[in-house]
Amino acid sequence: MLNLLRKDFIALKSSLWMTLFYLAVFSIAFIPRSDFSIYFVGIYTAFASVSLVTMIDIKNNNHHFLVTLPVSRKHIVQAKYITAILFMLFGVLGSFGIHWFVKLAFPQLNKPDYTVLDILVPMGILLVLTSIYMPLFYALSKKGAGIINAVFLIALIIMAQPTAFMMTLLNENHMMSSNLLFMAAAGILLLFIASYYVAVTLFSRKDM
Amino acid sequence: MNAIEIRNLTKAYPLFTVDDVSLDVRQGYITGLIGPNGVGKSTLIKMMLGIVRPDSGSVKILGCEMPKQEIAIKQRIGIVSDDCFYYEHLTIHDTKKLVAPFYDKWNDSKFKGYLDQFELSPKKKIGDLSKGMKIKLALAVALSHEAELLIMDEPTSGLDPVFRREMLDLLADMMQNERNSIIFSTHITTDLDRIADYITFINRGKIVFNEAKEDVLERYALIKGDMELLDSDIRKEFIGIRETAVGFEGLVDNRHKAAQLFGNHAVLETPSLEDIMYFTAKGGRVHA
Numbered sequence A: 001m002l003n004l005l006r007k008d009f010i011a012l013k014s015s016l017w018m019t020l021f022y023l024a025v026f027s028i029a030f031i032p033r034s035d036f037s038i039y040f041v042g043i044y045t046a047f048a049s050v051s052l053v054t055m056i057d058i059k060n061n062n063h064h065f066l067v068t069l070p071v072s073r074k075h076i077v078q079a080k081y082i083t084a085i086l087f088m089l090f091g092v093l094g095s096f097g098i099h100w101f102v103k104l105a106f107p108q109l110n111k112p113d114y115t116v117l118d119i120l121v122p123m124g125i126l127l128v129l130t131s132i133y134m135p136l137f138y139a140l141s142k143k144g145a146g147i148i149n150a151v152f153l154i155a156l157i158i159m160a161q162p163t164a165f166m167m168t169l170l171n172e173n174h175m176m177s178s179n180l181l182f183m184a185a186a187g188i189l190l191l192f193i194a195s196y197y198v199a200v201t202l203f204s205r206k207d208m
Numbered sequence B: 001m002n003a004i005e006i007r008n009l010t011k012a013y014p015l016f017t018v019d020d021v022s023l024d025v026r027q028g029y030i031t032g033l034i035g036p037n038g039v040g041k042s043t044l045i046k047m048m049l050g051i052v053r054p055d056s057g058s059v060k061i062l063g064c065e066m067p068k069q070e071i072a073i074k075q076r077i078g079i080v081s082d083d084c085f086y087y088e089h090l091t092i093h094d095t096k097k098l099v100a101p102f103y104d105k106w107n108d109s110k111f112k113g114y115l116d117q118f119e120l121s122p123k124k125k126i127g128d129l130s131k132g133m134k135i136k137l138a139l140a141v142a143l144s145h146e147a148e149l150l151i152m153d154e155p156t157s158g159l160d161p162v163f164r165r166e167m168l169d170l171l172a173d174m175m176q177n178e179r180n181s182i183i184f185s186t187h188i189t190t191d192l193d194r195i196a197d198y199i200t201f202i203n204r205g206k207i208v209f210n211e212a213k214e215d216v217l218e219r220y221a222l223i224k225g226d227m228e229l230l231d232s233d234i235r236k237e238f239i240g241i242r243e244t245a246v247g248f249e250g251l252v253d254n255r256h257k258a259a260q261l262f263g264n265h266a267v268l269e270t271p272s273l274e275d276i277m278y279f280t281a282k283g284g285r286v287h288a
Helices: A003-013 A017-030 A037-055 A062-068 A073-105 A118-138 A142-170 A176-207 B041-049 B068-078 B092-102 B108-117 B131-143 B161-174 B189-195 B215-220 B256-261 B273-282
Strands: B004-011 B016-026 B032-035 B056-061 B064-066 B078-082 B149-153 B181-186 B198-203 B204-214 B221-225 B240-243 B250-252 B267-269 B286-287
Touching: A003 A037, A003 A073, A003 B092, A017 A037, A017 A073, A037 A073, A037 A118, A037 A142, A062 B108, A073 A118, A073 B250, A118 A142, A118 A176, A142 B250, B004 B041, B016 B041, B016 B204, B032 B041, B032 B189, B041 B056, B041 B149, B041 B181, B064 B068, B068 B078, B068 B240, B078 B131, B092 B108, B092 B131, B108 B131, B131 B161, B161 B181, B161 B189, B181 B189, B189 B273, B198 B215, B198 B273, B204 B215, B215 B273, B221 B256, B240 B256, B240 B273, B250 B256, B250 B273, B256 B267
Parallel strands: B032 B181, B032 B198, B078 B149, B149 B181, B240 B286
Antiparallel strands: B004 B016, B004 B056, B056 B064, B198 B204, B221 B250, B221 B267, B240 B250
């Protein structure tokens, strides 16, 4: 398992700077303009990074090579889910860190006080997105995976404003009760676990 | 003992089927898997390796069951293919760093030795390697983790004649250890004329034969003679026949019977593996 994680970082070596680039670009784009920039920067950076780490394996049909190594397909999928979680944490915590810094350095931007919820909400949204994305990635061919990436990117852009509106409504009406949050968290975790098993099953059956 | 045991392996595609294939690959020998392009050689190898999942049947490699014990199996086998699918943007050095930790018996000095021997610079990017160089790299990787079984899918197709011979010598060296085995798929049968002990011929998704090379070459015969020797009954004796303006040449799979049938009226020659493949694949009558 560690070897597969290591493999991802070796394969990404020359493109790891892209994750920092995403963080910088999305920060510049959203922080001055959106009240929910902490979510958008985290989600966009993390999801773009997850796309980067998945696409690296199919650029040259590298799954064909990976399945010849002494690892099972289940481990290949497992490692990718772990790498995805690492990049989600990077995006969300990176966004949190930048917003904390912006609040200190640029008070004129009137950024609010951030709480743990501002880490958990984007993390939850990312877990849902990844839960849908990963099984599709493992089920589809190289071309299909490229299309899925584009579809997700467009969907993220389209969904940004409605999500912001919904978040405002939830905040204004104090609908975020601890019970609701707990139920949502449990549901998201179950979805993520189910997604992993579906991805393993799909990838295990796939002919290279 | 068998290095590979395949039983009733079947995989159906819309236009092609590997049909109920059973095959034993002997341990300690080089087995050549021959057949024209697109008859199922690569599919069979991919099924052995778990790259393609069979519809039915079973595969045992080095006594372990696929896919149940695939990690243990893949520690003990080396795979060389004309499609290696390494990460194109990485250098050979990066690729080594990526691959080596997966193998318990990785031998770094051996790998460096092979890179020197094959004149591959560790700084070179995979994407900049020619097809032949990629095969050399795959061979270096396969030989650097003490593989007991080398599974090679069309490894010589992109190689120049000099390295092809060099590679065959390397394979012969590997076979100094009686525990080691090689299965070598190719349509360039001259390579197998040199090194193979056993030949498995696959045609249209079915095994035609799996025998010791010497037995195959003794059993088959290439008959050359004048057209007047041919009538409808005689034609039925041939697996494949090629007719020209000056006569015919045809392949039979029973040299003894052919010798009795033609006596001194025709010339009986030992066919090459290529002759056997050509006439079997073509079948019937071919006009030149």
